[in-house]
Amino acid sequence: MVEANGSIAAAAPPLVGQRRRRRRHWGDTLAPYLFILPFIVAFVVLFLGPALYSLGLSFYRYKGYGAAHFLGWSNYLATLRFHAFWSALGNTIFYWVAHVVPMMVIAFLLAIFVRTKFVPFKSVIKPILFVPNIVAIVAASLVFQNLFGTEYGVINWLIGMKIPWLQDYGLARWVVVVVLVWRNVGFWFVVFLAGLTSISPEIEDAARVDGATTWQRLRFITIPLMRNIFLFAFVIDAINSFQLFTEPNVLMGRAGELANEQVAPLLNLLVLNLRSGNFGQASAVSWILFVLIAIASFVQFRLFKSGEGEASE
Amino acid sequence: MTLFASATMPATHWRIRWFRPAMLASWVLLAVLVLLSIYPFLMMFINSFKSDTEIMVNPAALPQQWTLHSYAAVFSANGGLWRNFINGVVIAGTSTVVAVFITAMAAFAFAKYHFVGRNVIFTLLMLTLMVPPQITIPPLYIMFAQLHWINTLQVQIVPTVTSVFGLFMIRQYMLGIPNELLEAARMDGANHWQVFWRIMLPVSAPILGAFAILHFLGVWNAYLWPLIVANRPAVQPIMVSLPNLTDPNIGYLPVWGTIMAGCVVATLPILIVFVIFQDRFMASAVVGAVRE
Numbered sequence: 157m158v159e160a161n162g163s164i165a166a167a168a169p170p171l172v173g174q175r176r177r178r179r180r181h182w183g184d185t186l187a188p189y190l191f192i193l194p195f196i197v198a199f200v201v202l203f204l205g206p207a208l209y210s211l212g213l214s215f216y217r218y219k220g221y222g223a224a225h226f227l228g229w230s231n232y233l234a235t236l237r238f239h240a241f242w243s244a245l246g247n248t249i250f251y252w253v254a255h256v257v258p259m260m261v262i263a264f265l266l267a268i269f270v271r272t273k274f275v276p277f278k279s280v281i282k283p284i285l286f287v288p289n290i291v292a293i294v295a296a297s298l299v300f301q302n303l304f305g306t307e308y309g310v311i312n313w314l315i316g317m318k319i320p321w322l323q324d325y326g327l328a329r330w331v332v333v334v335v336l337v338w339r340n341v342g343f344w345f346v347v348f349l350a351g352l353t354s355i356s357p358e359i360e361d362a363a364r365v366d367g368a369t370t371w372q373r374l375r376f377i378t379i380p381l382m383r384n385i386f387l388f389a390f391v392i393d394a395i396n397s398f399q400l401f402t403e404p405n406v407l408m409g410r411a412g413e414l415a416n417e418q419v420a421p422l423l424n425l426l427v428l429n430l431r432s433g434n435f436g437q438a439s440a441v442s443w444i445l446f447v448l449i450a451i452a453s454f455v456q457f458r459l460f461k462s463g464e465g466e467a468s469e
Numbered sequence: 470m471t472l473f474a475s476a477t478m479p480a481t482h483w484r485i486r487w488f489r490p491a492m493l494a495s496w497v498l499l500a501v502l503v504l505l506s507i508y509p510f511l512m513m514f515i516n517s518f519k520s521d522t523e524i525m526v527n528p529a530a531l532p533q534q535w536t537l538h539s540y541a542a543v544f545s546a547n548g549g550l551w552r553n554f555i556n557g558v559v560i561a562g563t564s565t566v567v568a569v570f571i572t573a574m575a576a577f578a579f580a581k582y583h584f585v586g587r588n589v590i591f592t593l594l595m596l597t598l599m600v601p602p603q604i605t606i607p608p609l610y611i612m613f614a615q616l617h618w619i620n621t622l623q624v625q626i627v628p629t630v631t632s633v634f635g636l637f638m639i640r641q642y643m644l645g646i647p648n649e650l651l652e653a654a655r656m657d658g659a660n661h662w663q664v665f666w667r668i669m670l671p672v673s674a675p676i677l678g679a680f681a682i683l684h685f686l687g688v689w690n691a692y693l694w695p696l697i698v699a700n701r702p703a704v705q706p707i708m709v710s711l712p713n714l715t716d717p718n719i720g721y722l723p724v725w726g727t728i729m730a731g732c733v734v735a736t737l738p739i740l741i742v743f744v745i746f747q748d749r750f751m752a753s754a755v756v757g758a759v760r761e
Contacts, residue, residue: 187661188582192590195575198631203597206605206612213607220611266502274495283747284503287510290743290750292690294708295732299509302516302528302725310512310529342506343754350755399601402692406712410723423693426603430697435607442604449601 214439224436231440240417241425241441245448248422250329251404252397255336260389262337263344264382267352268374270345282349286342293339297406300335322408325418332404332419344389351385352378387460394452398445399423422448517730524725539730550710550731557706557735560622560695561688564629568684569677572635577669579636580643581651591640594633603693610697620701629688635680638756642676643669679753682746686739707735 214231218224235241270281288296303310304321312318322328355378363373379386401423408415414424422445429438516524517539519532527533543550578584579591609628610619618624646669654668670677692708699705702713711731714724743750 183661185584188578188584188587191578191582191661191665192575194571195631195636196590198571199594199633202609202628202631203602203605206608207597207600209608210604210606220614269495269498272495274492275499281499281503282751283743285506286747286751286754287740287743288506289754290686290736290739291510292708292732292735292739294690294692294711295513295735296509298712298728298732299513301723302729303509303512305528305725308525308528308725313528338505338509346751346754395601399603402690406692409712423603426606427693427697430607430610435611438607439604442601442606445601446599446604450599453599 210439210442213436214443216436218435219433220435227436231437232444235425235437235440235444238425240420241422243417244420244422244425247329247404247419248398248400251332251336251400251421252394254330255333255340256390256393256397259337259341260344260386260393263341264348266341266345267348268378270349271352282346286346288339288341289343291339293402294406296339297335297403300331300338301407304331325408325416328408328419332407335403335407336400340393344393347385347389348382351382355381383460387456390456390460391453394456395449398449398452513729513732513736516725517733519726521724521726539726540734542724542727543730543734550707550714550734552703553705553707553710554734556622556704557689557708558738560625560629560706561685564626564688565681565685567626567630568632568635569681571630572632572639572680573670573673573677574665576636576639576643577665580640580646581648581669595637598633598637606694606697613698619698620704622704624698625691625695625704625706628694629691632680632684635684638680639673639676643673646672675749675752676756678746678749679756682750683753689739707731711735 213224215227215229216224217227217231266285269275270278270285275281291299301322302308304312306312306318306320306323309321311321320327321331359377359381360373363377368376400421404419404421405415405424408419414420414427417424422441425441426438426445429435429441512529515531516528518535518537519527520534520536520538521542523533579587605628613619613624650672651664651668654664659667689706690708691706695706695709699709702710711728714728714731715722
């Protein structure tokens with residue numbers, strides 16, 4: 157039997173799920189490695205290698221030339237003792253927390269709303285709500301800088317006041333939040349809409365037949381079935397929020413300068429250290445960022461897991 | 470009252486309830502949302518047709534005098550913002566072509582071949598998704614400085630070509646492509662490369678398109694890395710040079726008409742592509758979240 161199929165097997169590649177019935181040609185063994193080679197080489201040279209190098213660097217004082225001095229944990233300790241670190245951390249967490257809740261709530265309600273019979277022209281509404289997401293972050297930030305300008309701003313002109321939106325840092329923080337919500341709400345709306353569509357209509361019909369109210373269906377069917385999508389959305393948004401850089405710096409920076417320390421996000425410390433040639437300290441900052449992202453992701457996984465237990469009780 | 474529209478609901482039902490207050494309220498709400506969504510766009514376009522001086526006295530209304538002066542300025546500012554626009558397109562375009570190509574090849578191997586180390590390598594790659602890419606910035610800067618690549622285009626292209634998320638996304642799609650299709654091609658005498666090039670690539674076109682869009686927008690949007698490695702206006706992408714547009718006479722006073730025109734130039738091409746391929750754009754948003 158093996159012999160009878162020999163010619164076919166010889167022509168077949170070593171595909172998943174297929175038993176190999178002959179001695180493999182060396183080219184068949186090599187082929188997958190050749191296919192992954194360019195990606196792996198690029199990944200090792202441009203990510204894995206530099207990442208390990210960065211971890212090493214974070215324990216040294218290195219100016220980019222000359223000798224490197226081993227410092228132990230000094231770079232980390234110095235960063236943690238630096239008052240700008242704590243204000244940047246505070247700002248970053250503020251930007252994250254202040255935008256994520258309204259953004260996700262609006263996106264989810266929008267998704268539910270657009271699925272109702274009250275909304276006509278769905279195929280037009282959907283792209284219109286998504287379109288802010290395709291505007292480049294720099295362009296969006298510049299447009300909002302124009303909208304919220306003090307002297308020549310659109311908003312102040314419309315309301316006839318001279319509110320220093322971007323000069324008063326307490327207000328400026330909220331402008332960053334507005335930009336984040338405006339630009340990203342349509343993205344999550346589309347994701348949630350796809351999630352809602354993937355819930356089979358039979359489940360909802362069955363619940364309706366059983367006399368469940370709209371609220372009950374939402375609370376006990378829709379939201380639990382969307383749990384994984386919510387988890388994905390919150391984790392991705394947290395990761396992006398800790399890597400926030402462009403919005404505050406373009407909104408509050410002037411002509412390419414970085415934003416003031418009082419509104420600066422964490423990544424500004426990386427850039428500032430890099431610009432002053434403190435490569436070790438810059439690396440330490442980036443690894444602290446990694447730890448913070450890991451903590452934020454872990455906490456959310458735990459929260460969603462505990463919520464799951466509640467729902468099933 | 471039923472909130473969820475049922476697929477079987479007759480069209481007339483909808484018309485009968487046309488004037489109900491709930492309907493009216495939701496239409497108003499919808500109009501407000503649409504306006505909020507596009508108002509910044511509108512202002513960007515409107516203000517790009519005002520002169521820099523008119524914006525100061527008339528920031529929000531329609532231009533009293535429509536002018537293309539800002540667009541003329543965009544194409545001459547900093548020795549030509551168009552050059553920065555082209556830089557941005559070259560950087561994002563090259564990166565996307567390379568990324569799609571090497572990622573598709575790797576995804577094909579991970580999806581359709583058995584080989585020693587496959588699962589270990591793939592799992593290790595996936596674990597690095599947790600790591601913020603910014604940790605590589607200090608070493609990359611040192612590496613590229615030693616190569617004398619600072620202030621070049623390639624330093625902005627090369628570090629962006631690997632995407633582990635793209636690998637995950639494309640492999641996931643390729644796993645769903647039936648093996649019989651590839652075996653048939655093999656029986657017809659196609660070699661490994663031909664199976665990939667003639668069968669796998671065309672069949673995976675939808676996911677490759679979604680990935681290409683995501684990747685292009687990601688690189689096009691990049692601000693942090695180019696800000697660090699490109700100080701020379703001649704090699705800066707448009708995203709870095711746009712916020713720098715200032716009045717040549719008054720130092721750092723921003724020239725809003727010109728900046729808005731620059732924003733239009735940076736946005737319009739993507740907007741046009743979006744209008745044509747909107748479904749693919751929105752599918753690329755969903756791909757990670759829902760399809761898992």
